[in-house]
Amino acid sequence: MKRLHIIQVISNFPNAQKLPPTNQGGTEKVVYELTENLVKRGHHVTVFAARGSRTSANLKPFPKGLRGKGIAKYVIGNLPRHVDVIHDHTFDSALGKLNLRIPTVCTLHLPVKHRVKHPVYVSKRAKQVMGKNRGDYVYNGINPSEYEFSSKKRNYMAFMGRILPEKGVLQAIEIAEKTNKKLIIAGPIKDKEWFRRVLAPRIRRNPNIHFVGPIGGQKKQKLLKNAHCVLFPSLWEEPFGLVMIEAMACGTPVIALNRGAVPEVMAGFPQLICRSIPEMVAKVQQGNFPNPHVLRRYVIRRFTTSRMTQRYESIYRRVMKK
Structure with missing residues (x-):
């Protein structure tokens, strides 16, 4: 060739x-x-x-x-x-x-x-x-060898993405509030005014919710591989959604809203795709997730x-x- x-x-x-x-x-x-x-x-x-x-x-x-x-x-x-x-x-x-x-x-x-x-x-x-x-x-x-795998999970949920209304970060907070679970939010603030006015007060009110800003390297690996699950309540026409395959490569399940490319990226796990925020809340509460090894193998086979x-x-x- x-x-x-x-x-x-x-x-x-x-x-x-x-x-x-x-x-x-x-x-x-x-x-x-x-x-x-x-x-x-x-x-x-x-x-x-x-x-x-x-x-x-x-x-x-x-x-x-x-x-x-x-x-x-x-x-x-x-x-x-x-x-x-x-x-x-x-x-x-x-x-x-x-x-x-x-x-x-x-x-x-x-x-x-x-x-x-x-x-x-x-x-x-x-x-x-x-x-x-x-x-x-x-x-x-992605290159799966760059993603650390862990089958042991800690008691927190993660949201990772740009901090904008359409990425569903407010909905992730709502899920944390309704389930009374810990949530770690990571990502760069892209709408400072909206963050200050809408998001920051909600985060301050709830000791279970932590905002850590944009992270990479070891910090990102630790956040993804140890999370009980990653929330992906994206509200827009998401063309792909890289964080979904990054999380699954670490053996971490993703609970996602049925928008944009979610049904394709998550095709192997239709039980984790939700039609509404209340359904995402119910999925978190049930906690019935695929085996971490199965999630990683899925990414290696397709992405x-x-x-x-x-x-x-x-x-x-x-x-x-x-």
Whole structure:
């Protein structure tokens, strides 16, 4: 098989994270893993990413303060010779919209409707809703060896994600209040005013609820692997939901609201998918969860970086033929 020269572009300004990300940045994590795997498979990869990134690929750091069209302009002006394919991960599909002569694959990590030639969504649901069934879908993958496993659980629930109304953090608090269980909330505050006005008073009132902010590394591992369960009461059209597979890789069950890609990601455990918050409360109270080893095996079978990389490789080769 011919080795390819692949360009990866990740630049979600103004909040671009370095590769690999530390405390947040699900998209950056996926792009980092994909890049490292493509290099391992012998491909020549150049990655355009935020300054300070670390990668086995050839790194082209973006200058500070680059926005919108400036991103595409910078990439085109700094392309190496003999590029086979560009993989655009920017949230506005900056390169995919330009109709370049180089085949350009665009992964749409957010639920957006961009008209690009070769769109790839991160779930079948996102492809149906956002792409009207046009294009491909590739599930996000993780490297299971990076996730610590524990079959022994402690007496707390966890919520991990961006602190925004649509992520369901208020609903997670409601579940903790109704079940009288301990809840640890982790993630970056993305709506400071809403947090101060709505969330902080609820957290202060309940000694069972703890907010620890954005976490990564060992802290994240400990939180996920020791949790009795992870709550995923997402209220929006979630395109994937990386924390679900991260938790299950640690052997931790996820109780999720039936929104967006949840039925696909949690397909092996339909008993953990709920139609309402009261149903999530009942599931927590019952505490009848799958075996931690079964949860981890499920992730290894369906959501690994190597599976994700193979899928992207076949898409690259197909668009090059076209």
